[in-house]
Amino acid sequence: MISNLPPPTDGIRLKLDGVVAYVEKNSVGAGTLFIAENVIAWAGNNGTNLSIPYQALSMFAISRDLTDFNRECILLMLTTSLDVLNQVCGVIPHGSAASINGNEEGGNAAGEGYVMLRLVPEDKESLTDIYGAISSCQVLHWVDEDEGVTSGDNSEGSDVLTDED
Numbered sequence: 802m803i804s805n806l807p808p809p810t811d812g813i814r815l816k817l818d819g820v821v822a823y824v825e826k827n828s829v830g831a832g833t834l835f836i837a838e839n840v841i842a843w844a845g846n847n848g849t850n851l852s853i854p855y856q857a858l859s860m861f862a863i864s865r866d867l868t869d870f871n872r873e874c875i876l877l878m879l880t881t882s883l884d885v886l887n888q889v890c891g892v893i894p895h896g897s898a899a900s901i902n903g904n905e906e907g908g909n910a911a912g913e914g915y916v917m918l919r920l921v922p923e924d925k926e927s928l929t930d931i932y933g934a935i936s937s938c939q940v941l942h943w944v945d946e947d948e949g950v951t952s953g954d955n956s957e958g959s960d961v962l963t964d965e966d
Contacts, residue, residue, distance in 0.1 A: 803881050806852040812838030815934035819923035822851065824883070824916065826870065834920060836934035838941055841877070843920070851918075855942040857881055859915060861935055863928045875920040875931050883916055 813835055820834040822843050832845035841853045860878040864870065922928065 808842045808844045809837040821921045823919040877918040
């Protein structure tokens with residue numbers, strides 16, 4: 802579950818100041834990004850915190866396509882609803898969550914779907930470091946579908962994630 806927990810203190814693989822978070826295309830503000838073994842966390846300078854467990858991460862990538870979004874960024878596709886994310890960070894104006902998410906992203910405001918979270922560092926050269934840190938931590942949460950246990954080896958291509966903690 803995506804939450805408003807404070808940033809992690811253990812297992813931090815990368816900490817980066819000056820990262821602007823966007824829910825869909827709405828700025829949440831600037832803050833500090835934490836890539837930890839158990840969560841991806843962002844602590845906003847405005848007091849907003851996002852804590853994202855790896856099982857909520859459906860897909861992530863470095864996006865350099867400036868036609869859809871005007872900045873190069875880390876693009877996180879989260880399995881959640883805009884309503885949930887709005888409760889955590891309050892960035893979406895009341896009543897507009899459905900129109901922003903609609904059916905384009907595979908979900909709706911109230912039900913489960915996909916929400917895009919974009920992370921824009923001050924220095925775009927940091928994108929590779931962020932991507933690498935997320936990759937190395939996400940692999941810790943792969944599940945062997947045949948045995949139902951966490952596996953550090955994702956050679957089978959499993960696409961189910963779990964949070965052991």
